[in-house]
Amino acid sequence: MTRHRGGYGDYGILAGHYNKGRMPFPLWILEAIRRRAWIDYDIALTLDVGCGTGVATRQLREYGFRRVIGIDTDSRMIAEATRVQSLEEQDTPPIQYYVAAIEDYDLPGGIFDVITTFGGLPWFYDVDGALQNIRRLMNPLGSVFFAADEHPGTLIPDCHDIVEGYIQDRTRLGKRLRMEAPENVLRAHGFSEIRSDRRTETMEVPVEKVVEYILSSSSMNAVPIDSVPRLRKELFARCTAHAVPDNPTIMRGTFDFSFTACHIRI
Numbered sequence: 001m002t003r004h005r006g007g008y009g010d011y012g013i014l015a016g017h018y019n020k021g022r023m024p025f026p027l028w029i030l031e032a033i034r035r036r037a038w039i040d041y042d043i044a045l046t047l048d049v050g051c052g053t054g055v056a057t058r059q060l061r062e063y064g065f066r067r068v069i070g071i072d073t074d075s076r077m078i079a080e081a082t083r084v085q086s087l088e089e090q091d092t093p094p095i096q097y098y099v100a101a102i103e104d105y106d107l108p109g110g111i112f113d114v115i116t117t118f119g120g121l122p123w124f125y126d127v128d129g130a131l132q133n134i135r136r137l138m139n140p141l142g143s144v145f146f147a148a149d150e151h152p153g154t155l156i157p158d159c160h161d162i163v164e165g166y167i168q169d170r171t172r173l174g175k176r177l178r179m180e181a182p183e184n185v186l187r188a189h190g191f192s193e194i195r196s197d198r199r200t201e202t203m204e205v206p207v208e209k210v211v212e213y214i215l216s217s218s219s220m221n222a223v224p225i226d227s228v229p230r231l232r233k234e235l236f237a238r239c240t241a242h243a244v245p246d247n248p249t250i251m252r253g254t255f256d257f258s259f260t261a262c263h264i265r266i
Contacts, residue, residue: 007168014216015080019053021212025118026201028102029259036195036261037114038142042066044113047137049102049130050120054081056148057095058088060116066092071100073125103129108134113143121147121182131189135264147182148259155169155203155253159214159235159240166231167222182260191262196210207239210251214239217226 034041041064048057051070061068072078078097085094103126114133124130134145183194214235216230223231244252 003152014218014220015053015076016245017212017216017220018077019055019080019084020200021209021214021216022052022055023150023203023213023255024059025148025150025197026257028197028255029064032113032119032197032259032261033060033116033144033146034064035115036144036146038144039113039139041114045069045111046072046114046116047112049115049117049134050123051097051118052077054084054095054097056116056118057081057097058085061092061095065114069096071102071105071124073097073099073101076100086233090166101125101130103133105133105137107137110143111141112137112148113168114146115143116146117147119150121149121185127185128189131166131186131191135190140206140264144190144210144261144263145186145259148257149182150258151256153254153256154201155205155215155255156210157238157251157252159238162218162231162238163214163217163223166224166227167219168224169222186260186262191264194260194262196258196260198256200254200256202252202259203255204244204250204252207236207243207249207251 034066037044044065044067048060048068048070051072052074054070057068057070060103065127070078070081072081078099081095081097085097097146099184103237115138138145183196211232215232218230239251240248242251244250
């Protein structure tokens, strides 16, 4: 993700679980990005901030954005993103991945037509510095910034009690962030034409993917690595108990998605 090292927001050691378990964003969000872009999306230079293992970054490319750069402060996440990309057949220009913090990303100003962050905004280490540099990097003649996020609804069963039983070093949890609405944060930092949308999706997902999603939570930083196989078995049993009646390998439930789109005042 971005720049919280240790505790909540540090996903690097969990890169494999993160890549397998994180849910793709729905097409209506990608369509909204294409619709709000002020330049043809297939030629727009796009920056994905806090790209992690590239789950959503790859969606941008698959949905027609051909010039995409992904940055993340964690080299382990970037390594996983690069590894996954190397296994794919490339019929479009590859995504360029770099280890970098958005507040320190020193490229010429005004070069990006689209800037996105999928789930990254609440984890910016330096919100003021990050958004100030995003404004600097945006093309003032036609640039747009999108902040998308996802939150488990009924799809992910409550497994807090199971995970808690495996946590040993609580000092590694740190303090969970509490952040106000993205609209308020962006407005306070000089963005304009702010539009938001939130929808609840009903999804059917394999039990194994739901388990990986739980294992990708940053609270797993406090769970010893040698305990993960036993924890996985318990999580698998809990999730299987919540599977659909006619198929014990599939779970059905809701997932909440949101996005906020904005421009900069010129």
